[in-house]
Amino acid sequence: MxxxxxxxxxxxxxxxxxxxxxxxxxxxxxxxxxxxxxxxxxxxxxxxxxxxxxxxxxxxxxxxxxxxxxxxxxxxxxxxxxxxxxxxxxxxxxxxxxxxxxxxxxxxxxxxxxxxxxxxxxxxxxxxxxxxxxxxxxxxxxxxxxxxxxxxxxxxxxxxxxxxxxxxxxxxxxxxxxxxxxxxxxxxxxxxxxxxxxxxxxxxxxxxxxxxDDMTRMLYEAREKAQRDRISFIKDAREEGWEEGREAGIVEVARRMLNEGADVALVSRLTGMPTESVRTLAEQNER
Incomplete structure (x- = not known):
C-alpha cells in the first residue's frame, strides 16, 4: 500500500x-x-x-x-x-x-x-x-x-x-x-x-x-511543488526587500555622516561602503 x-x-x-x-x-x-x-x-x-x-x-x-x-x-x-x-x-x-x-x-x-x-x-x-x-x-x-x-x-x-x-x-x-x-x-x-x-x-x-491512483498522485505532487515554490518565492522576496532596505539605511547613514563633516575614508570604514560610492555620495551632497 x-x-x-x-x-x-x-x-x-x-x-x-x-x-x-x-x-x-x-x-x-x-x-x-x-x-x-x-x-x-x-x-x-x-x-x-x-x-x-x-x-x-x-x-x-x-x-x-x-x-x-x-x-x-x-x-x-x-x-x-x-x-x-x-x-x-x-x-x-x-x-x-x-x-x-x-x-x-x-x-x-x-x-x-x-x-x-x-x-x-x-x-x-x-x-x-x-x-x-x-x-x-x-x-x-x-x-x-x-x-x-x-x-x-x-x-x-x-x-x-x-x-x-x-x-x-x-x-x-x-x-x-x-x-x-x-x-x-x-x-x-x-x-x-x-x-x-x-x-x-x-x-x-x-x-x-x-x-x-497514479494521476491523482502526480497532480498531488504538482500541487505540493507549486505550494513549495510559492513559499520559496515569498521568502526570497522578503529577504531581498530586507536587503534593499538595509542598503538604503546604510546609504542614509553615510549621507548624514558626510553632512556632519566626516571624511570619505571614515564613512567608508564605518559603513562598509566602497570608497568610490561614498565619494560619489559626497559629490551629490555638494550639489
Whole structure:
C-alpha cells in the first residue's frame, strides 16, 4: 500500500470533499464545523463550481482550489483549505465573502433574495492572536453584544496547529475530522476514528482509493511543488526587500555622516561602503 497522502493538500482536499460522489463527506464535515445537529443539521446540498482540475490549474501557485456548495435551505457555503500563509487573510476572506454575497442574487432581484453566505477557512498555520483553534465571526452590535444585525454572513477560521496543541476530545465530531485531516495522525488513531465514525471511515476509504491512483498522485505532487515554490518565492522576496532596505539605511547613514563633516575614508570604514560610492555620495551632497 502506498503512503497515505496529506488530506490538507488543497488539491486532494477538493477531490475528497468537492466532488458530487463525495457529498456525504462534505455534509459530515460541514455539520461538524457549524455544530449542526438533529433538525438543524444540513441534510442535503449541491456542490457548485465543479471545474475540471487540470495540471495547469493545479500548478498555478496563486490558484484557489476551494469548495463551494449550496444547501437545500439556500445557504451558500465556501470552504477553503490553506496550507501556505497569506498576508491580510481576514481582508482576503471578507473580499471573497462580499463577492459571493453579491453574486447570490440575479439582476432585477431585490435584497430580500440575498442568500446566507458562510465562508470557512481551514488554516495549517496560526493566524489569530487568540488561544482557541476555531473562531466564527458575525455582525453583532458593539454595546449590546447579544443583538445580531443579520445572520446573512458568517466567517470561520480553523487553525490546525492550535488544534494539535490542545486536548483532543474524541466525542467531538470536529475534533475527529481535524484528526482525520492531520497528516501526523498515527495508524492507531486512524483506526479509532474509523471505528467511531462511519462517515470518516468512508472518507479514509476514499482517500486510500485516491492515493492508489497514479494521476491523482502526480497532480498531488504538482500541487505540493507549486505550494513549495510559492513559499520559496515569498521568502526570497522578503529577504531581498530586507536587503534593499538595509542598503538604503546604510546609504542614509553615510549621507548624514558626510553632512556632519566626516571624511570619505571614515564613512567608508564605518559603513562598509566602497570608497568610490561614498565619494560619489559626497559629490551629490555638494550639489
Amino acid at each position: 502506498k503512503k497515505r497522502l496529506n488530506p490538507k493538500n488543497d488539491y486532494l482536499f477538493k477531490r475528497l470533499f468537492g466532488e458530487t460522489d463525495s457529498k456525504p463527506l462534505l455534509i459530515g464535515l460541514l455539520n461538524a464545523i457549524l455544530r449542526r445537529t438533529d433538525r438543524a443539521a444540513i441534510a442535503d446540498l449541491t456542490i457548485l463550481d465543479g471545474k475540471l482540475l487540470t495540471k495547469r490549474l493545479v500548478e498555478d501557485k496563486e490558484g484557489v482550489l476551494d469548495i463551494r456548495c449550496e444547501t437545500a435551505d439556500r445557504e451558500q457555503i465556501n470552504v477553503e483549505m490553506q496550507v501556505g500563509r497569506y498576508r491580510h487573510m481576514e481582508k482576503r476572506s471578507l473580499f471573497y465573502m462580499g463577492r459571493l454575497l453579491a453574486d447570490s442574487i440575479r439582476e432585477g432581484e431585490d435584497y430580500s433574495q440575498l442568500k446566507k453566505t458562510i465562508c470557512i477557512n481551514i488554516l495549517d498555520f496560526a493566524f489569530l492572536p487568540l488561544t482557541h483553534f476555531h473562531h466564527s465571526f458575525q455582525l453583532y452590535e458593539d454595546m449590546e453584544r447579544q443583538y445580531r444585525l443579520t445572520d446573512l454572513i458568517e466567517l470561520h477560521f480553523i487553525e490546525c496547529p492550535k488544534f494539535r496543541a490542545g486536548p483532543y476530545r474524541r466525542e467531538d465530531p470536529l475534533h475527529r475530522w481535524l484528526r482525520f485531516l492531520d497528516e501526523r495522525t498515527t495508524p492507531e488513531q486512524l483506526e479509532e476514528l474509523i471505528e467511531m465514525d462511519p462517515t470518516i471511515r468512508n472518507a479514509e476509504e476514499r482517500l486510500s482509493h485516491l492515493s492508489e
